[in-house]
Amino acid sequence: xxxxxxKFIHFLRSEQGVSPHTLRAYSEDMxxxxxxxxxxxxxxxxxxxxxxxxxxHRRKLKKTSISRKLATIRSFFKYxxxxxxxxxxxxxLVSSPKLPKTLPNFLSVDxxxxxxxxxxxxxxxxxxxxxxxxxxxxxGLRVSELTSLDVVDLDSKESVIRVKGKGRxxxxxxxxxxxxxxxxxxxxxxISLKKKSSALFLNIRGGRLTQRSVRRILVNYSRMxxxxxxxSPHTLRxxxxxxxLHEGADLRSIQELLGHSSLSTTQKYTHVDIRHLSDVYDxxxxxxxxxx
Numbered sequence: 001x002x003x004x005x006x007k008f009i010h011f012l013r014s015e016q017g018v019s020p021h022t023l024r025a026y027s028e029d030m031x032x033x034x035x036x037x038x039x040x041x042x043x044x045x046x047x048x049x050x051x052x053x054x055x056x057h058r059r060k061l062k063k064t065s066i067s068r069k070l071a072t073i074r075s076f077f078k079y080x081x082x083x084x085x086x087x088x089x090x091x092x093l094v095s096s097p098k099l100p101k102t103l104p105n106f107l108s109v110d111x112x113x114x115x116x117x118x119x120x121x122x123x124x125x126x127x128x129x130x131x132x133x134x135x136x137x138x139x140g141l142r143v144s145e146l147t148s149l150d151v152v153d154l155d156s157k158e159s160v161i162r163v164k165g166k167g168r169x170x171x172x173x174x175x176x177x178x179x180x181x182x183x184x185x186x187x188x189x190x191i192s193l194k195k196k197s198s199a200l201f202l203n204i205r206g207g208r209l210t211q212r213s214v215r216r217i218l219v220n221y222s223r224m225x226x227x228x229x230x231x232s233p234h235t236l237r238x239x240x241x242x243x244x245l246h247e248g249a250d251l252r253s254i255q256e257l258l259g260h261s262s263l264s265t266t267q268k269y270t271h272v273d274i275r276h277l278s279d280v281y282d283x284x285x286x287x288x289x290x291x292x
Contacts, residue, residue: 004041005030008079017168019144021211029072041077042086046093049073053094063097070096106239111227112137116178118221124189124204129217131179131186132201132209136233138179139163140240140258143211143233149200154183165259173257 009027012018018026036052037044049070056066070091077089107115116137119130136146145163153162159175175183195206203209214233222231229235241254 001034001037001039001041004080004085005034005076007083008076011079017166019166021144025068026072026075029069030076032069033073033076041080044090046090049091049094053097067096070094105229105231105235106242107227107231107235109243111225112236112239112243114225115221115227118224122185122189124193127182127186127189128201128209129221131182132214133218133221133236134179134182135161135175136236137240138176139173140237141173142166142237142259143214145259146233147199147201147209147211147214150198151200152198154200156180156184163259169259171256171259 005027008030009023012026013023033052036055037048039048052073053066053070056069074089074091077086077091080086081089116130116133119126119133121127132146135141136143139161141163142165145165148164149161153164155161159177159180160172161175163171163173165171190200190202193202193204193206195202197206197208199208201209201214203213211233218231218233218236237258241258244254244257245251
């Protein structure tokens with residue numbers, strides 16, 4: 001099994017362009033699966049996979065974690081089947097656990113503006129942090145996309161940035177005026193470090209800023225203004241999409257901006273609060289206007 005797992009991981013890394021974080025998750029999922037099932041891939045059936053999932057359930061793993069591990073196993077057998085190592089994909093016969101429908105967390109407009117204004121100063125750290133936060137909110141980037149940005153990806157003249165998304169897919173994303181202004185303030189400070197790095201966002205030592213560092217920086221600023229809840233870079237991505245939807249952007253446009261391959265992924269942003277629905281109703285419905 002380990003030989004085929006190594007081939008699978010190599011395929012994900014070299015041909016699919018999967019991020020290091022995702023590769024680690026796939027590798028860990030496969031390691032657990034191999035330890036549970038001591039069989040050759042061609043001898044594994046759907047009952048073996050169900051037994052593995054049952055063991056995860058007995059360990060009281062969350063349904064989301066179990067579902068992710070099943071997705072890994074499906075991808076593994078899909079790869080083996082396509083390459084001719086197995087005759088069929090037994091994981092196709094295994095149903096995913098039903099997941100609770102959860103709405104993505106997002107910030108209000110006021111809280112978002114407060115967060116954007118928290119980094120203060122004109123030295124390297126505050127100008128970098130403000131540019132980073134503004135860009136996350138302005139363009140809806142994943143944290144992995146943000147940290148992989150190079151200086152050459154930024155087109156200041158056109159106010160757009162080239163983003164490397166999942167599966168090595170590239171997209172061009174517009175940058176808002178506030179984010180562009182913050183980037184223009186940061187770039188001279190970046191140059192002042194006099195470090196030879198292609199990365200757009202640097203740490204104080206001149207190396208590429210990591211995803212973990214971005215998360216830590218964001219949490220620190222959120223605590224400074226007493227924001228409630230578990231705030232992460234992905235929260236700003238959710239906020240970006242939600243605010244666009246509230247202001248009338250269509251789902252197809254939001255899908256393109258976020259880099260979603262499927263519209264169904266974007267449809268989770270169709271949630272709106274009752275006050276927003278009431279406002280839309282009052283402004284748009286003929287009888288509401290008449291009653292006013």
